[in-house]
Amino acid sequence: MNDIKRKHNGNIEELAERILTSRNAVIFTGAGMSTESGLSDFRSKDGIWNVEDPMELATASAMRGNYDKFHAFYAARFEQMGDAVPNAGHRIVADLESRGLARCVITQNIDGLHSEAGSKNVYELHGSVGAVRCMECGKSSTRRDFIDRKPCAVCGGKLRPGVVLFGENLPVDVLQASFDASEASDVFIVLGSSLQVSPANQMPGAAKRNGAYVAICNRDITIMDSLADYRTSEGIGDFMTKLEALLD
Numbered sequence: 001m002n003d004i005k006r007k008h009n010g011n012i013e014e015l016a017e018r019i020l021t022s023r024n025a026v027i028f029t030g031a032g033m034s035t036e037s038g039l040s041d042f043r044s045k046d047g048i049w050n051v052e053d054p055m056e057l058a059t060a061s062a063m064r065g066n067y068d069k070f071h072a073f074y075a076a077r078f079e080q081m082g083d084a085v086p087n088a089g090h091r092i093v094a095d096l097e098s099r100g101l102a103r104c105v106i107t108q109n110i111d112g113l114h115s116e117a118g119s120k121n122v123y124e125l126h127g128s129v130g131a132v133r134c135m136e137c138g139k140s141s142t143r144r145d146f147i148d149r150k151p152c153a154v155c156g157g158k159l160r161p162g163v164v165l166f167g168e169n170l171p172v173d174v175l176q177a178s179f180d181a182s183e184a185s186d187v188f189i190v191l192g193s194s195l196q197v198s199p200a201n202q203m204p205g206a207a208k209r210n211g212a213y214v215a216i217c218n219r220d221i222t223i224m225d226s227l228a229d230y231r232t233s234e235g236i237g238d239f240m241t242k243l244e245a246l247l248d
């Protein structure tokens with residue numbers, strides 16, 4: 001904590017000032033954004049990846065070779081996500097966009113909670129829980145049908161989640177739009193990401209190189225902390241509530 005404070009001279013008032021004079025603030029979110037909605041993150045001590053082996057389950061080869069286990073894993077996660085509701089952080093992020101203070105949200109999350117909270121311009125780098133489709137013909141279907149293990153209504157094929165699995169590429173158009181928005185941003189705010197996954201973790205750097213003010217709110221240290229003009233490890237709900245109060 002002391003190290004963090006010494007390194008970064010910015011403060012939340014300065015961040016608020018930058019947002020108020022900004023035209024292109026971008027918000028980037030990771031799994032930590034949704035822990036306050038009761039969803040597990042991945043890489044922390046109690047995270048999903050410490051209970052399940054992602055290389056065994058969340059892969060394109062598991063989907064093809066071991067559909068039963070693959071399906072059980074995602075069906076359980078999708079049930080959990082279906083019950084989750086947006087938290088204060090999601091709501092404030094949506095509010096910033098509707099007030100014209102933020103241009104878009106780039107998210108690593110698949111839970112759809114930004115859209116549910118009212119964010120309109122959301123770039124979902126890893127796809128979305130709401131986007132189920134047929135493995136064979138690509139026809140779109142519903143989250144419920146996937147959980148219930150219904151076959152594709154058109155060809156009878158198996159359904160798959162519309163999320164990016166290990167071994168699959170990120171959607172090119174979403175990735176390009178995210179980098180474009182990052183490079184054009186004048187304020188770049190990271191919420192709840194450990195910034196370990198490439199290429200998404202290059203976005204704060206892309207923003208910084210073009211002169212953006214970079215703020216990082218994450219419980220644990222991140223490898224991009226040295227880029228940050230403002231850095232905090234407090235909870236996202238608390239941080240965003242304080243920030244919002246300064247934007248009146």
Ligand code: ZN
Nearest residue numbers: 134137152155
């Ligand atoms: Zn089909």
